[in-house]
Amino acid sequence: MEEKGENEKKYLFDNPRNVKILLRSFFSSLVVLLIIEFFVHKHPHFGCEGWLEFYAVYGFVACVALVLAAKYILRPIMKRREDYYD
Amino acid sequence: MISTVPPAFIFIIGGLLVPFIKGKWKSAYMLLIPVVGFINLISIPEGTHWVVRFLEWDLVFGRIDRLSLLFGYIFHLISFIAILYALHVKDDLQHVAGLVYAGSALGVVFAGDLFSFFVFWEMLTVSSIFLIWARRTRAAQGAGFRYLLVHAAGGLCLLAGIVLHVNQTGSIDFGYIGLNGLATYFIFFGFGINCAWPILHPWLTDAYPEATITGTIFMSAFTTKCAVYALARAFPGTESLIWIGALMTGFPIFYAVIENDLRRVLAYSLINQVGFMVCGIGIGTHLAINGAIAHVFNDVLFKALLFMSMGAVMYRTGKINGTALGGLYRTMPLTCIFCMVGAASISAFPLFSGFVSKSMVMDAAAGGHMTGVWFLLLFASAGVFHHAGIKIPFFAFFGHDSGMRPKEAPLNMLLAMGIAAFLCIFIGSFPGPLYSLLPYPVDYVPYTMPHVVGQTQLLFFSALAFSLLLLSGIYPGEQRCINLDSDWFYRKGARVFYYVMDKSFNSLCRVSDRVFVGGLAGYLGRVSRDGPTRAALLALVPAWVIGGATGEKMAVKKANLRTALRTGTSPVGITAAIATIFLVVVFLLL
Structure with missing residues (x-):
């Protein structure tokens, strides 16, 4: 397998400008998604489902909670050396 | 009228003949098996076929109805893809094991009696174990033995249930059983072990990542899906399945976040996806069962696609830990794109396959006003995007530059991934054909404005959480370690x-x-x-x-x-x- 060369060509995200464009379009799509909700007529099954920006907030909070719980609760309890069972 | 044979036999006999075919014809021969099998399958009319008298019992090798047919279709399809993906492998053991394994899975779904069902069920274990041992490492050997022992225990539990059940009812028909007494609980748990229920699950996350690169593709498709089929056949509407399924969707994502081996991350997400199916079967309404079965079809494809992309990475680099990989999009762009299609599908992005099936289960839960379950499923939907949708492609193909510049995956692997990726997008964009195959008539429209916007928001803001946590350094870095699971016991x-x-x-x-x-x-x-x-x-x-x-x-x-x-x-x-x-x-x- 080849390794990274000295003068190899630049790939897509080697250029910081492209990373910036990607991030910008990502953030703007978030804003668009937040705005678009005002024009959507919802049919909620549960009360909270009808709350404004419910899915956006839930998705964000759920993932933060997931990562924090996994990192600060699960990992300290469950982590062992790779040769634990050997 | 073509004379047909039990679908399982084509694969099992065809598989056993593989070592006798030499040279360039071998690849064509192996690819022909699922093609012939599929032509055979679509030529069989619905109904009961191949009833064989054995002692005083009737064995049924072909109970063809809409439920078993859909499993039959997807098993043929994924066999073709998995064989194509494995064409470069020179090890006959793996080819034989893979084909016999696929045949056993077909035997399970078309069995109309408990006796032949059990025999094929056990053959699943016996054949698949060679896909683990064929890796020929010490870790694979150990994982294979544990896999064997757990499944032997599960098989005995199932056998005990079947013997008691047949004794009580006097019939070996395999149909709706329902939970009512000791016999049925034994059968239920026997299915549960193969289905990787919480606590009974670690055989899966232990063994699948230790199997061969190509063997894992077969494994991700058959064992758990056969168990889902068995539950759908024998225990639809069993309330405990709702919570079992909901827990299955929830707990693996925590493990997946801190796991380093990317194929093990996928193994955890496999349990997470099977959870949606189990939950749907537990809810038991037509919409929920349809959703569960449609999700089986989609999951087989996108999970195989993800395992294939990670397999390709492993094949080219020899590494699979998140700590060792990164930046591979540079020289493996097609694999990277296919991986992202699989990631988008499993995350249920609109226009990708997961969207049109997972939402049926979610809507069924919401329609039944199961608030707790629905919130858990929604949490799992966000979580699966987090670990399978972002973590897998990001750590393998982007993230830090590992400095490795491997070649693109071999042509056969690319073709196999390409077919799976195409189907993921096709089904996601045009769910009609899949819906028309489901067990019950479908009156469901996935693409409504609130649904599309809600799901997109959920996923994009999960992605935002990932980005912010990563940039702030809070995201748990990959570490060379193992995480204890219930296999500790x-x-x-x-x-x-x-x-x-x-x-x-x-x-x-x-x-x-x-x-x-x-x-x-x-x-x-x-x-x-x-x-x-x-x-x-x-x-x-x-x-x-x-x-x-x-x-x-x-x-x-x-x-x-x-x-x-x-x-x-x-x-x-x-x-x-x-x-x-x-x-x-x-x-x-x-």
Whole structure:
């Protein structure tokens, strides 16, 4: 397998400008998604489902909670050396 | 009318013949098996076929209805893809095992009786284990043995249930069973072990990442899906399945976040996806069952696609840990794109396959006003995007530059991934054909404005959370470590068991050796050797004393007697006297 060369060509995200464009379009799509909700007529099954920006907030909070719980609760309890069972 | 055969037989017999086909025809032959199988399958009319009388029972090798047919279609499809992906492999063992495994899965879904069902169910385990051992590493060997033991236990549990059930009902028909009594609980748990229910699940996350690169593709498709089929057939609408499924969607994502081995991350997400199916079967409405079965179809494709992309990475780089990979999009762009299609599908992005099936289960839960379950499923939807949707592609193909510049995946792998990726997008964009195959008529429209916007928001803001956590350094870095799971109980427990057995039984052996071999046997030997001499001395010494023998003379007499008895040359009178004493002793003892 080849390794990274000295003068190899630049790939897509080697250029910081492209990373910036990607991030910008990502953030703007978030804003668009937040705005678009005002024009959507919802049919909620549960009360909270009808709350404004419910899915956006839930998705964000759920993932933060997931990562924090996994990192600060699960990992300290469950982590062992790779040769634990050997 | 083409004359048809049980679908399983084409794969099993076809698979066993693979080693006899040599050279360039081998690839064509292997690819032909699922094609012929599929033509055979679509030529079979719905109904019951191939009923064989065995003892006083009717074995049914072809119960063809809409439920079994859909599993049949996807199993043929994924077999074709998995075989194509594995064409470069020169190891016949893997090809045979893969095809027999696929055949066994078809045997399970088309079995109309519990006996043939059980035989094929066990064949699933026996054939798939070779896909693990074929990796030929020590870790794979160990994982394979654990896989075998867990499935043997599950199989016995199922067998016990089947025997009790048949005894009670007098019938071996395999249809709706429902939870009502000990027999049915045994069957239920037997299915549950193969379905990787919480706590019973670690065989999956232990063994799948240790299997061969191509073997994992087969494995991700069959065992758990057969269990889902069995639950859909025998226990639809069983309430406990709702919570079992919901838990299955929830707990693996925590593990997936901190796991380093990317194929193990996928194994955890496999449990997460099967959770949606189990939950749907538990809800039991037509919408929920349809959603669960549609999700089986989609999951087989996108999970295989993800495993294939990681397999390609592993094939080219020899590495699979998140810590060792990164930046591979540069030289493996197609694999990267296919991986992202799989990631988008599993995350249920609109226009990708997961969206049109997962939402059916979610809507069924919402329609039944199961608030807790619905929130858990929604949490799992966000979580799966987090670990399978972002983590997998990001750590393998983007993230830090590992400096590796491997070649793109081989053509056969790319084609296999391409077909799966195309189907993921096609089904996601045009769900009609899939919906038309589902067990019940479908009256469901996935693409409504609130649904599309809600789901997109959920996913994009999960992505935002990932980005912010990563940029702030809070996101848990990949570490070279393992994480304990419920297999700890039998991996460590087995050692305790071994220790206890070693100490108790081996101590018993040592004591027995000392008492019986060293002690009692020696004593008996001495008694039988010295007994006659002692008896003779006992009788003769008083006579010699009366005769006046003392001192040296007595010693000489004793020595002569010992020698005579040892060599069997004692005078007749003494021998007769000893025999008499012996008889008297025996008489007294009795």
